[in-house]
Amino acid sequence: MRNKQLCVFLLATAASPALLFGAGKVTGKITYTGTPAKQKVIDMSKEPSCAKQHTTPVTTEAVVTGPNNSLGYVVVYISTGAPDESSAPAQAVTFTQKGCQYIPHVLAMHTGQEVKVVNDDQTSHNIHPLAKVNREWNKSQPPGTPPLSEKFDKEEFIPVKCNVHPWMHGYFAVLKTSHYAISDENGSFSLPNLPAGKYTLTAWQENYGTQTQDVTITGDETKTVDFTFKAKPY
Amino acid sequence: MGKLFAVVVVVIALASAVPLITHTWYGSAIRLAPPEDISTHGHAIDEQLSETMIEAGLSFLAAQFVLAFFVWRFSSRPANAEIKSFPGGARGLVIAAVVLVGTEMLALGVLGQKAWAAVYFAPAKPDALQIQAQAGQFAFYFRYPGADGKLGDLHPDKIDEGNSNFFGLDPANDVESRDDIVTGELAIPANREVHLLMHAKDVGHSFYVRELRIQQDFVPGLDLSVHFTATKIGKYEIVCTQLCGLGHYNMKAYLSVLSQEDFDSWLKQKASEQ
């Protein structure tokens, strides 16, 4: 198994330019059927400095829905067949705490890629990724302290929480590939720059779990792959 | 040097007494006394406090002054000065101590019982408004029974803060919990007794409202309760006084005492947000 990975890896690196600048593309839309749970209004009265930053009531983001049953914050990525990459992207991804919310609610990153955690609030947060595969950590970040910089080495969907503000929940999607996308308000996503090949697409939603579909890209075409999740009221 | 000691002790004793008498920090506006009491039982505690303040304060001043005076008077006497013994000797002092402290104790003890009993011995009235309070790292959450007037059961395994299920309710299977109203602030109607059922989610916490003269620990695995009646409409702080971890200093919630109709509309509003 390891050897196989290794060979693929060598091949990949040998031919990486061609692979990385493939012209194939997968787009699609994430929708749901049934009635999703009503998102609750978050009561921030405990933290006035955050509460006063929000004019409209803030709700939980576990299930973010859009027009005609579209589903946001779904991570779509190539789980198998993805061209292996020699190294993680150099530029860091940023995870911001603002108004006692995580921005973005779901942050996808490459294994080994640097993630910067920024505290824009006037209060002290603690960042606690409840990792199981990766190493779990739990650090406080008083206002005015420099951003925390961390890395995750293994593929995992890590719930992130702030113990000081229990409503603050987010996710780190640590993936082995850089071919990932996160669906927007309208549930649409797109995975560009795919070389020709046979792939397995995986869509992950924090409450509804994962779905997979196979797709084959030949040359520079654009395939459409849609996912539909079954929503539960509770 | 002995005289200097005497002077310093007297000055310190007087200076220490000033804020206790003026209830402020040496002329500044900083108030250094319990905030105004808004509960029906609090006045007993306050009387008890001021009683004790007078008795303890007087014994404090007396002791410091006597110390100062004796040191002033008897330090650096000539080597041949004659040693005198305190009139009455040890026996007198022992009797004095037993009598003074004894009576002081009895007085305080009896009064104290009254104040204490008012809070803890009298059970909550049956018509008291039942609210459940849950303390967890590092926030309080409160649960009001919905239309059915019943609180759903708690299932710790169902707790899911990402979906704001802080209590671990199971609406899918437990109908009673569907209309429960969960809030981050405690709103209560004025002049109505509230029976607070206290539940700790993780570690030890405490429920402390200065104006209510109420402090009660949340003990994990042991669901306690307190009952009180607030009399003054307003917004007050609920803080945690039991060291519970890194967020302890910031573990608080607000208590808003509302008129009955304001309370009803507030509850409706919250119900709509569930």
Add this chain to the structure above:
Amino acid sequence: MSEGSAQTVQHQHAPPQSFIRKHVFSLDHKVIGLQYYGLALLAVVIGMGLSWLMRIHLVWPNAPIPGLQWLSKTGAPGGIMTPEYYLSLLTMHGTLMVFFVLTNAPFAAFGNYFLPIQIGAEDMAFPRFNMMSFWTTFVAFCILVAAFFVHDGPPLAGWTAYAPLSAVGPDAGPGEGLGQTLWGLSIFVFCIASLLGSLNFIATTLDLRTKGMTLARMPISTWAWFITSCISLLAFAVLLPASLLLILDRVAGTSFFIPAGLVISDRLQPHSGGSPLLWQHLFWFFGHPEVYIAILPAMGIVSHILINSMRRPLLSHKVVIYCMMGIGFLSYMVWGHHMFVSGMNPFSALMFSFPTLVITIPATIMTLIWLGSLYGSRLRITAASLFALGFISMFVSGGVSGFFLAQPSIDIFLHATYFVVGHFHMVMGVAAIFGVFAGTYFWFPKMTGHMMDERLGKLHFWFTFIGTYCIFMPFHYLGLAGNVRRYSAFVDDFLVPLIPVHRFITIVALLTGAGQLIFLYNLIHSRFRGAPAPPNPWECTSLEWSMPSPPPFDNFGGNHPVVYRDPYQYGVKSSTGDYLMQDSPEEAKA
């Protein structure tokens, strides 16, 4: 068979030659006493440094403290203290001060050095136990300090380590990992050390008194150490099992203190049925007597010094001793007053409140006897006697605030506020430390053979006396305003207005702390440059002054003094002046 041939009278241990046996693993109670003193000094320096950091952070929460980030990168990113690191400092400060300073300095240090001498013994009953108990204490100290440097941070559950926070492990947040386990281990080891020490003290006092040294003829300081050792024997015998069970809950997954159904950091804890209150009961059953373990020796030392500087015995020797016994006895019936708001049965709350109030009677009697004895005395003002008088003042100030906390109804409001912090810092912290200072200025000549600089000593007293009042009196006012303790920052609308008072306290604390440098300088300078000390510079009557300073290896050179009279023969006419040594056969002239 040549049994018993060629046997000579030999002493239990001859003077050691090698450096190691002389100064490191010494069996000599005097060396061990000094070792305890040194350890306490180290601990108090660290502990005070921590309190400085805490005070600074409290009033300037977002100001970086230069250099702090090197102490702990995660604890203070960019020098700005995180909340958990503040709590860790708080925990370490409390543990260091209570166990390694207040238990070691007045009791183990001075007791080891002077108890055997004051009863005319050549050493402790069990010198090897004595050495073991010090080095075990030292190991406990190292374990505790090691907790500073573990990966997930030093412990933060406070010196009371309330379960389940202290028992559930890393899920409860930073500082609840290895650090907390080390804390428990350190306490466990410390208990063993204290048990060995107390056993030794008791056996020594009962068995090794020299001829004529009846119990009634023991100096008050000896009595205090003896009573204290009885208290600590029983107290630590309870903390030992408690800390063991806590460690097991942490490392072995047992459920002594952890109830079922706890959800911490979104994880359901795999425990069932434990009782958090069990820990509180076990801990406070130790914890309250511990307060008296800290204060009783100070009372003894202070009485001893006061009598000497008043040149007259106390109004009643016996009554003072009975009071100390009474306090020791009652200290076992009051632990519940720490748990008034922990949901204990309201009746038992009253049951605990009563003895707590009763315990003020012996305390008051002692105070009145000290004051009454001052009347008509020939008080000599020295650095030592100043600290002794300061002790009385502090003891009164800290004592009266006990009146408030002893009453459950008032405790509802004052519990866990700065009022409590002010109360126990004054009555147990500062008062006991004053006893240690007094003892140091008094016995330094005997221990080192050099006089201490009196002028510096008095300067040090004024700094400390005024400083500590300015620090700890305002704590009471803040408490009355409902200022909660153990907060790493004051963010509540209610507390923000009080910050100026805290700022005042912080500034005074920094100054007072700096004032202690005078003491350190005096200590070190006098040790080497101080004038040589005569055997009895203070014209004192007890046995430790009947030998050269510093005392020879076996104290009395194999000749055991015979005691002819009660310890405090002052204000009499004798060949030596106005006092008679305990071991002088001379009769006082009328």
Add this chain to the structure above:
Amino acid sequence: MATTIQPPEAEQRQKPVDDGRSGGGGVRNLVPADGSIKLLDDYSPEPSRTGIWVGLAAITMSFAAFTSALVVRQATANDWRHLTLPSIVFVNTLMLLASSGTLEVARQSIATFVREKTGNRTIPLLWLDATLLLGLIFIAGQYVAWQQLRAGGLYLASNPNSSFFYVLTGMHALHVLGGLGGLTRVIYKFRQPVFGLRRSTLDATSYYWHFMGILWLYLLLVMWLKL
């Protein structure tokens, strides 16, 4: 100076009048100058004679604490699973009690050995060794008991009852090991060509050893009633 007056030579070495008011100022551990074989008595009451009782008081206190912990824990428990004690503990009990008996016999024989001043140490040694052996058997037996519990799937953390069983028996076993150490020391001293065994050492060790037996009976009762 009053400080320099020394008591006359005679006073130093004579045993102080035993008025029960004062001790001997720590002149002790003296080997008899006449070199006779006897259980050495000292001028001063031998500290270990007091020390042993103080030590036993401390041990009693901490096991009392364990007991109260057990009681409180049971009172709040909803997870109290009755635990049948491994049968072997009763065998162990017999072993421990027997060892107390052999130790007493050993003391008697040492006394006679001293009285008759015969050089024959074998009989006392035999009894001492027997005591040591029985003690070791007890420890081994306890170990077997733990093995049996483990075999039954009951580990330290399985339920409060098993936790308390392991803790109580474990702590007791530790104390017994201490007693074995004491016995070994007694045997060693007894074997010395220069007779160095002091009565107080022998007494203290045997008091401790008997106390271990009593403590074990108490624990057995507690565990049998509660666990």
